[in-house]
Amino acid sequence: MTRLAAASLAGTAIEFYDFFVYGTAAALVLGPLFFPTFSPVAGTLAAFGTFAVGFVSRPLGSVLFGHIGDRYGRRPVLFASLALTGTATVAVGCVPSYATLGVAAPVLLLVLRFLQGLGLGGEWGGAVLLTAEHAPERRRALWASFPQMGPPVGFLLANGIMLALSAWLSDEAFREWGWRVPFWAAGVLALGGLLLRTSLAETPQFQELAESGTRASAPLVEVVRGHWRLVLLTAGALAVGYAVFYAVSTWALAYGTERLGVSRTTMLVCVMAAVAVKGAVTPFAAMLGDRYGRRPLCLAGCAACAVWMFPMVALLHTGRPVMMFLGLLGALLAFITMFSVVAAYLPELYEPRVRCTGAAVGYNLAGVLGGALTPMVATAASGGSGPPWGVAAYLTAIAVLSLGCFALLPETMPRPAAVQEPAEEPAAV
Known part of the structure; x- marks a missing residue:
């Protein structure tokens, strides 16, 4: 289990590194480089639009790789998805800017972001x-x-490299070529991840399905016919997690640097510190899920998100690093309370023969609902000189929606078998 867990962690870290490095670049540099004819705010919105495309393609990736996972095994998915995402990420770092290619530059960016999302849709x-x-x-x-x-881990790695380059290079050098280095580094990371996964064994449950001949012939059809309500509920339930995480990791970066005048380095440090604490807390929150159940933690996390969004925005608006850190940390702790158990909860909700498709489609549809639109909506709603209360209201509304969806889902935590009392000896006659 230790070897399997380490390989899974490393793989998802690499794939999410690829995904997150694009979000950081979109918040910091892609607008002026690829949409120079737009105003600063419109350029950021356009960059976030290409960012959103990766979320739209993730459900398609979950359908494609989910079919492979339910028909041919979980193991092949890990190789194909990582290779696709890594290749697309390296290619993003090679795309010339608008000044060189004109309108073809943002179009290429869009296509590569789509492929990134396609690969990530299968990875999870x-x-x-x-x-x-x-x-x-x-x-x-x-x-x-x-x-x-x-x-x-992927977020910290992506932003750590961005932070080091931002601090080391001049602003002109960073915008000219420095932002491309993290994308090129994705190639080395992807090769390492593929080598790490070569020794992994197929899961016992899929082997049992293969040996018994009970694999689904058309997993997506079965999911749509027999589990459509479950897919919609899980997508709605998880939407708040995506919305909160990308509000913290992407929108807050752009808002702090562009609207509050906080330095790029300070904003990256605040966000990275909050994400680091969140990552360290994850296994401890998961242990609570093994003890008290998946659903109670999900409900508690949703409720905490709903309560914390207005304080988070108020603390962020101060522009003071410690206060911004506390605001972002509170949001991420509420987020991880539910997402620490999601990796056990979603597979348990679906039967094994369609589990790879059903769980992945529900998870990635939530990304469209909560992650794709949040940076754009939040950027549009943060106009004016006062705190962006519209952003807080938007995130709170998503939290309430997710809370209602979680309330309609069942508990899945395995219960210990009842202890059988020894039978009494029959009375002697």
């Missing part, structure tokens, strides 16, 4: 099922939380 399902289906029942949430620690 494969990595999570690899650990969840190998894990012992009573520790499933803990072991399955290791892939969930991949995103914060």
Whole structure:
């Protein structure tokens, strides 16, 4: 389990590194480079638009790779998805700017972002099922939380490289070529991840399906016919997690640097520190999920998000690093309270024969609902000189929606078998 968990964590960290490095670049430099004819705010919105395309393609990736995972095994998904995402990320770093290619530059950016999302849509399902289906029942949430620690590791790696380059290079050099270095580094990371995954074994549950001949012939059709309500509920339930995370990791960066005048380095440090704490807390929150259940933690996390959004915006608007850090940290702790157990919860909601497709489609549809639009909506709603209360209201509304969806989902935590009392000896006659 340790080896499997480490391989899953490393793989998701690399794939999410690829995904996050684009979001950071979109917040900091892509607008002026690829949309120079737009105003600063419109350029940022356009850059976030290309960012959103990656979320739109993620459900398509979950359908494509989910079919592979349910028909041919969880293991092939891990290789194909990582290779696709890594290749697309390296290519983003090679795209010339608008000044060189004209309108073809943002179009190429759009296509490569689409391919990034396609690969990431398959990664989560494969990595999570690899650990969840190998894990012992009573520790499933803990072991399955290791892939969930991949995103914060990938985020810290992506932003750490961006931070180092931003501090080392002049602003002109960073905009000219420095921002491309993290994209090129993705190639080396992807090769390392592929080598790490070569020794992984197929999951016992898929082997059982293959040996018994009960694999789904058309997983997506079965999911749509028999589990459509469950897919919609899980997508709605998880939407708040995406909305909160990308409000913190992407919109807050752009808002702090462009509207509050906080330095790029200070904003990156604040966000990275909050994400680091969130990553460290993840396995401990998952252990609570193994003890008290998946659904109670999800409900508590949603409720905390709903309560914290207005204080988060108020603290962020101060422009003071410590206060901004506390505001962002509170939001991420509420987020991880629910997302620490999601990797165990979603697979348990679906039967094994369609689990890779169903869990991944629900998870990635939530990304469209909560992650794709949030940076754009938040940027548009943060006009004016006062605190952007519209952003807080938007995030609170999504939290309430997700709370209602979680309330309609069942608990799935395995219960210990009832202890059988020894039968009484029959009375002697």
